[in-house]
Amino acid sequence: MSVETTPDAVREETAPDAFREELRAWLEENCPQEMRDGKMAENSICWGGKNWQFTSDAQKQWLERCAARGYTVPTWPKDYGGAGLNRAQEKIFHQEMDRINARKPLQSFGIWMLGPALLHFGSHEQKLHYLPPIARGEIRWCQGYSEPGAGSDLANVQTRGEDKGDHWLVNGQKIWTSYADKADWIFALVRTDREAPKHKGISFLLMNMEDAGVDTRPIKMISGISPFCETFFTDVKVPKDQIVGEENRGWDVAKYLLTHEREMISGGGAGLSGGGRALGAVINDTMEGLTDATLRADAMRCEIDSLAIGLTLERYKDQAEAGQGAGDASAMLKYMGTELNKQRHELMMTAGGSDALEWDGPLGNRAGDWLRTKANSIEGGTSEVMLSIVSRRVLGLPG
Amino acid sequence: MLADMARGFLDGAAPVAKLRKMRDAGDTQDSALWKEMADMGWAGVLVPEAQGGSDMGYAAANVLAREMGKTLAVSPFISSAVIAATALRQVADARAEAALARIAAGEATYALAVDEGIKFDPEATQMTARADGNGFRLSGKKQFVVDGAMADRLLVLARTDNGLTLFDIPADRAGVTRDRTNMIDARDAARITFDDVEATGEDVLGQVDQAMTVLKPALMAGQGALAAEMTGLAAGAFDMTVGYLKERKQFGVEIARFQALQHRAAHLWCEIEVTASAILNAGRMMDADPENAALAVSLAKARATQTATLAVQEGVQMHGGIGMTDAYDMGFYMKRARVGAEWLGDYSYHAEQVAAARGF
Numbered sequence A: 001m002s003v004e005t006t007p008d009a010v011r012e013e014t015a016p017d018a019f020r021e022e023l024r025a026w027l028e029e030n031c032p033q034e035m036r037d038g039k040m041a042e043n044s045i046c047w048g049g050k051n052w053q054f055t056s057d058a059q060k061q062w063l064e065r066c067a068a069r070g071y072t073v074p075t076w077p078k079d080y081g082g083a084g085l086n087r088a089q090e091k092i093f094h095q096e097m098d099r100i101n102a103r104k105p106l107q108s109f110g111i112w113m114l115g116p117a118l119l120h121f122g123s124h125e126q127k128l129h130y131l132p133p134i135a136r137g138e139i140r141w142c143q144g145y146s147e148p149g150a151g152s153d154l155a156n157v158q159t160r161g162e163d164k165g166d167h168w169l170v171n172g173q174k175i176w177t178s179y180a181d182k183a184d185w186i187f188a189l190v191r192t193d194r195e196a197p198k199h200k201g202i203s204f205l206l207m208n209m210e211d212a213g214v215d216t217r218p219i220k221m222i223s224g225i226s227p228f229c230e231t232f233f234t235d236v237k238v239p240k241d242q243i244v245g246e247e248n249r250g251w252d253v254a255k256y257l258l259t260h261e262r263e264m265i266s267g268g269g270a271g272l273s274g275g276g277r278a279l280g281a282v283i284n285d286t287m288e289g290l291t292d293a294t295l296r297a298d299a300m301r302c303e304i305d306s307l308a309i310g311l312t313l314e315r316y317k318d319q320a321e322a323g324q325g326a327g328d329a330s331a332m333l334k335y336m337g338t339e340l341n342k343q344r345h346e347l348m349m350t351a352g353g354s355d356a357l358e359w360d361g362p363l364g365n366r367a368g369d370w371l372r373t374k375a376n377s378i379e380g381g382t383s384e385v386m387l388s389i390v391s392r393r394v395l396g397l398p399g
Numbered sequence B: 001m002l003a004d005m006a007r008g009f010l011d012g013a014a015p016v017a018k019l020r021k022m023r024d025a026g027d028t029q030d031s032a033l034w035k036e037m038a039d040m041g042w043a044g045v046l047v048p049e050a051q052g053g054s055d056m057g058y059a060a061a062n063v064l065a066r067e068m069g070k071t072l073a074v075s076p077f078i079s080s081a082v083i084a085a086t087a088l089r090q091v092a093d094a095r096a097e098a099a100l101a102r103i104a105a106g107e108a109t110y111a112l113a114v115d116e117g118i119k120f121d122p123e124a125t126q127m128t129a130r131a132d133g134n135g136f137r138l139s140g141k142k143q144f145v146v147d148g149a150m151a152d153r154l155l156v157l158a159r160t161d162n163g164l165t166l167f168d169i170p171a172d173r174a175g176v177t178r179d180r181t182n183m184i185d186a187r188d189a190a191r192i193t194f195d196d197v198e199a200t201g202e203d204v205l206g207q208v209d210q211a212m213t214v215l216k217p218a219l220m221a222g223q224g225a226l227a228a229e230m231t232g233l234a235a236g237a238f239d240m241t242v243g244y245l246k247e248r249k250q251f252g253v254e255i256a257r258f259q260a261l262q263h264r265a266a267h268l269w270c271e272i273e274v275t276a277s278a279i280l281n282a283g284r285m286m287d288a289d290p291e292n293a294a295l296a297v298s299l300a301k302a303r304a305t306q307t308a309t310l311a312v313q314e315g316v317q318m319h320g321g322i323g324m325t326d327a328y329d330m331g332f333y334m335k336r337a338r339v340g341a342e343w344l345g346d347y348s349y350h351a352e353q354v355a356a357a358r359g360f
């Protein structure tokens, strides 16, 4: 949680200790001034990857310095590019980063999704091979789960992998693949047994986007940008060692990965993942005083929920074993966080009035951000699917 | 664990059926139960060990309040063990220590007399404490004095020459008239009239004109514990509801199979989980950094009010007709939730506190 979204009265302060002191000094020395604006906007994120164009020297420097210390993935083991921080140290790490309003040095699907799945299911060799390049921002990953006929019913994936001895021959189509046109590699759900029940015939494969037979076609979103794509596989050869977990057991990996994805989306959704400001402050700026009683009441409600959901995210992190996620409860976090974020952006639009209606108008990309949030309760599993997960797995109601 | 222990005890000693029995008999306090709670250290949960308390702190007090909320256990826990004990702890003198010892032993119960209008607003207190020789004369009216009809002592907020002053007086002092109110939740409460009631300097808790130094922490403690009770209440209503979904059949299947109901139940569970975090945080802040706990406490009370309200509304709705009957327990949850919503500041009051702290 960031400094502004986490007032002193809510944050649990850890007493200054050696780790904090040392970290603070390191940050002071190494975080470039330009990287201390806490920016969260899409165009200030550093995604990394082979084709990454740094937006400034400072962005490059910041990534390299953090990567050298394992600070792009502070909780990952040192062997795999992390800093091996425990939960208490991780909290301090985020507090200190927020204190100077530092940008995240690197964000990626590798960090949020594939990394946790590899740490859990990957072999030691796979971890050594795939994780450090993620941590250094050298390889950018995308997620090949959804297909035209497999959305909420994800286990219905039809993309096929034929066993050719030393490799699988993959054919099929993915859709809504975020940043497929920018990514270097893709982790994909591929049907490797067509006879088995649908959950039992899927494998979790890693594929190089540069391989022959991989094509992407961007799709334009309602917010005007094209962050996602259709992805086509035509006779793509995938070597047998590029599987995570066992053959036909990919669904276990897929589900585990989703719990991490959902937790991540939830945090972003709650506006709590750093750089987010108190809604009241944002609205105050726009309206020169929060004078509209209805809007004010709605914003207060939203602020209360933001704080409480932020505390819930922290609580689940505290409860989880190091490196583990919230499990089935990630569905709750995702549902609550994303529905809240949509409300929050509705209120920001109301506060912005007609100024918010222009593309790149006086309020920048407020409308684009608002439209983008509508996907929060769809991507990574819809709100309805999240409620069904809670209902079945947490409450034990019949399916 | 404290929670498991408390649950075990309350399920046996204070189930909702007990509240029903008391209501039917017209009883609003259960002194035998309170004595047992005192023996277990609950009455002294915030009393120092030197005064015979168990001194477990606010997080623990909230755990107890939450468990009591689940079964709607009747006790003066929040008024006496939380609010009065916290107020007395702000005062370091022999008289306060003796009072704390009596609370811990279950020998003295307290009620907080603050409200004068229909809403919680301590700063607007009109009741006067006129200086009279070495002492004071208290005149005025209080309402919604929770636990006030049966309490042994009253904490009374009154206006003095240059501010507000908190008095600690026996409830049977001459000039005090208590009218027991017939509350929807069947719990103890009173309207109280003070007619030129004599109070000495000894009766002042803390300093004259400085009530808030003592009262503010006590109110925060009470608000936090009440929020915990309401979250427990929400969980109790929720458990009953989910139990019913699995059992009731319509259209040839358990109604739990209907997705419309599954999703409403799941949503409610999510709300309860999120509120539980706010409650935990409030208790932790009260223990670790009480000076800065106001935001955490108001956040907890605001969330708990909304969540308990949702839980009882959904509870009745998902039960259908039986949820509306007096013979079924859900109504008790609904009525207690409404009283809890108003006591010590309603949703709007606490939302305003959060807003102020968050720069609105």
Ligand SMILES: Cc1cc2nc3c(=O)[nH]c(=O)nc-3n(C[C@H](O)[C@H](O)[C@H](O)COP(=O)(O)OP(=O)(O)OC[C@H]3O[C@@H](n4cnc5c(N)ncnc54)[C@H](O)[C@@H]3O)c2cc1C
Binding pocket: A142, A143, A144, A145, A146, A147, A150, A151, A152, A153, A175, A176, A177, A178, A179, A228, A375, A378, A379, A380, A381, A382, A383, A384, A385, A388
């Ligand atoms: C911006 C964005 C980025 C994305 N990025 C990626 C990505 O990188 N990689 C990837 O693989 N996918 C990605 N997705 C895809 C996303 O995961 C799917 O869109 C999502 O899982 C929903 O599937 P669907 O679109 O087919 O909708 P459908 O499953 O067709 O759902 C339509 C509606 O029906 C409801 N519904 C469906 N089943 C049920 C049910 N059983 N009970 C009740 N209601 C139900 C849904 O909740 C929804 O409201 C992205 C999507 C978006 C919007």
